[in-house]
Amino acid sequence: MRSTLTLVAITLDCADPLELAAFYQRVTGHALHPKSDDEFAGLSREDGLFIGFQRVNDYQPPHWPGQSVPQQLHLDFAVEDIGAAEAMLLELGAAKPEHQPGGDRFRILLDPAGHPFCLVPSQR
Structure with missing residues (x-):
């Protein structure tokens, strides 16, 4: 018998949970x-998905695109206008790495803790 798994939480390591939250x-x-604090902070989505941010002593951010410190995971966000979303995210504190392997298909940015995440076109 197979059971269905429901994703309920994603947790990212970081140096400052409240800042990344x-x-x-x-x-x-x-x-x-x-109940967010300096050790663990989180965001709750209406459908129950929880995104957590946990403090790790001596946190080392991933090095994109190198693997001397692997990226560990990345998040994808669907957006209608990649350029507009990129501009907004850069203003909010994201960074754009030089290495962009997706061309016009997707865009890679880094959150303030160095985790890579992608902007992908919304499926219409």
């Missing part, structure tokens, strides 16, 4: 979890 809160509009 604030970045993603501005990006997604999700609510800051009321």
